[in-house]
Amino acid sequence: MDGNRRWAEARGLPVPLGHKAGAEAVRRTIEACIQEGIGWLTLFAFSSENWLRPIEEVRALTGLLRLYLRAEVATLAREGIRLRVIGDRARFGLETMHEIERAEAQTAGGTRLNLTVALSYGGRGEIVAAARAVAEAARDGRLDPATLDETSFGGRLFTAGMPDPDLIIRTSGEQRLSNFLLWQAAYAEFVFQDVLWPDYGADCLGQAIREFGRRERRYGARAG
Structure with a gap:
């Protein structure tokens, strides 16, 4: 979810107000x-690299996170x-x-x-954490390395039990993965x-979904 800082700076506003506007876009x-x-939505809200940002911005982000959790959890549960x-x-x-x-x-029962x-x-x-877990299991005799495959390795990732993403949307004109769901x-x-x-909302999401619908997904099975 890119562009909160640029959105605020373009309007002469403090950066935390850009993050607050970003929460409304969420x-x-x-x-x-x-x-x-849509049954599954994953939002990349705070990367491991974001800890390197100015301390005031990090405090504002973490404070907004706590506020959002307290204010929105009842609504999330009610809406299913x-x-x-x-993450860490x-x-x-x-x-x-x-x-x-x-x-x-509180939201564990949601199915919508x-x-x-x-x-x-x-x-x-x-991926490193999953590899470390595999190595420790093999060392302790709980895993035969010969049995390790993509499915069992994937079960040691943060996203265990979740489907891989069909569509990844990158906003603000950026065109890189930025360390997001590299395996998945x-x-x-x-x-x-x-x-x-x-500025994101239903119209932008609809455009992305229509573009996705025009794609032919081959999964590497054939060319052309």
Whole structure:
């Protein structure tokens, strides 16, 4: 979800107000996904690299996260939306970790939309953590390395039990993956949209879905 900072700076506003506007775009996009009948939505909200941003911005982002969890969890549960968080949540501290766990538990029964939020997430780190788990299991005699395959390795990723993404949308004109779902995106379709995230909504999502519908997905099985 790119462009919060640029959106704020273009309007002469403090960066935290750009992130607040980005949170409103999250709400619009969730509603649009439900209207489109989409069952799974993953939002890349805070990368492992984002910790390198100015401390004031990081504090504003984490504060907004806690506020959103407290204010929106009841609505998510009422609307049948199940929330999951992937990433190194421990870096946010105990208070935020407890807020995340409470939100996940309160929305666990949702079946209308599976909403996954990537926080303190990095695809390379995720793969390294899974590889470390495999190595430890083999060392302890709990895993025969000869039996390891893509399915069993995938079961050790943060996204275990989730389907791989069909479509990855990148906003604000950026055209790179930026360490997002590196393993899971192997056969995803990509749509790049030149709109800043705070301006995102149903129209933009609809355009991306229509573009996706025009693609012929081959999964490497044949050429031409």
